Amino acid sequence: AQKITQTQPGMFVQEKEAVTLDCTYDTSDPSYGLFWYKQPSSGEMIFLIYQGSYDQQNATEGRYSLNFQKARKSANLVISASQLGDSAMYFCAMRDLNRDDKIIFGKGTRLHILP
Amino acid sequence: DGGITQSPKYLFRKEGQNVTLSCEQNLNHDAMYWYRQDPGQGLRLIYYSQIVNDFQKGDIAEGYSVSREKKESFPLTVTSAQKNPTAFYLCASSIGGHVVNEQFFGPGTRLTVL
Numbered sequence: 001a002q003k004i005t006q007t008q009p010g011m012f013v014q015e016k017e018a019v020t021l022d023c024t025y026d027t028s029d030p031s032y033g034l035f036w037y038k039q040p041s042s043g044e045m046i047f048l049i050y051q052g053s054y055d056q057q058n059a060t061e062g063r064y065s066l067n068f069q070k071a072r073k074s075a076n077l078v079i080s081a082s083q084l085g086d087s088a089m090y091f092c093a094m095r096d097l098n099r100d101d102k103i104i105f106g107k108g109t110r111l112h113i114l115p
Numbered sequence: 116d117g118g119i120t121q122s123p124k125y126l127f128r129k130e131g132q133n134v135t136l137s138c139e140q141n142l143n144h145d146a147m148y149w150y151r152q153d154p155g156q157g158l159r160l161i162y163y164s165q166i167v168n169d170f171q172k173g174d175i176a177e178g179y180s181v182s183r184e185k186k187e188s189f190p191l192t193v194t195s196a197q198k199n200p201t202a203f204y205l206c207a208s209s210i211g212g213h214v215v216n217e218q219f220f221g222p223g224t225r226l227t228v229l
Contacts, residue, residue, distance in 0.1 A: 035217055043203060045158075045220035091157060101146045101165050101211050102173070103218060107157040 002027050004092050004106035012112045013082050020067070021077040021109050023092030031097040034075040036066065039089040039108070048090075051075060053097075079111075087113045117142045119221035121206050126226045128193075128200075136191045136224045138206035146211030147189035148218065151175060152203045161204075164189055165211050193226065201228045
């Protein structure tokens with residue numbers, strides 16, 4: 001069965017430091033996609049970054065990068081040079097590409113950036 | 116501007132009443148989804164639709180109903196059978212099909228049962 005695990009319910013990080021948010025996943029499908037979303041206090045869900053299971057390189061989008069370790073089934077999000085506006089909930093999500101269009105989400109990590 | 120709209124933003128209902136949450140998208144996406152989020156929790160899938168006139172139950176479909184008569188619209192009805200309906204409801208859409216694609220989300224509706 002598919003499963004996403006985020007073990008850090010909350011994190012506090014000093015502004016301008018880099019932060020790593022952990023995500024592990026479980027699937028028996030060799031073809032899958034991994035996503036990270038940000039949810040500010042307003043409630044909207046903002047797509048940040050995507051990694052395909054066959055992608056050779058780790059995905060990067062601006063200050064966001066995904067540390068993809070396939071053998072460990074790990075897809076950690078790295079935010080470089082954190083800003084106060086990065087304070088939010090962050091969700092890791094996964095979709096098995098050979099199944100339907102469902103995406104499953106982890107329980108999230110609440111990130112607090114300290115000035 | 117392309118996007119997803121949900122209305123209303125805040126909704127109050129009396130216990131025992133049905134209520135319908137609106138979700139409209141102009142992204143020409145085939146797939147649409149409804150999620151429920153409780154305080155401090157992740158998203159749980161209620162229903163999803165991969166194509167017009169077709170939809171499937173998600174993980175917590177009991178007490179909810181949907182319709183997909185038009186590609187752009189995927190309304191969710193919270194029925195009186197839903198035992199604890201107070202929550203934040205998010206609608207999303209994606210291109211669909213066997214293509215890797217992210218979901219785009221609406222701003223959400225906060226439902227409170229009085």
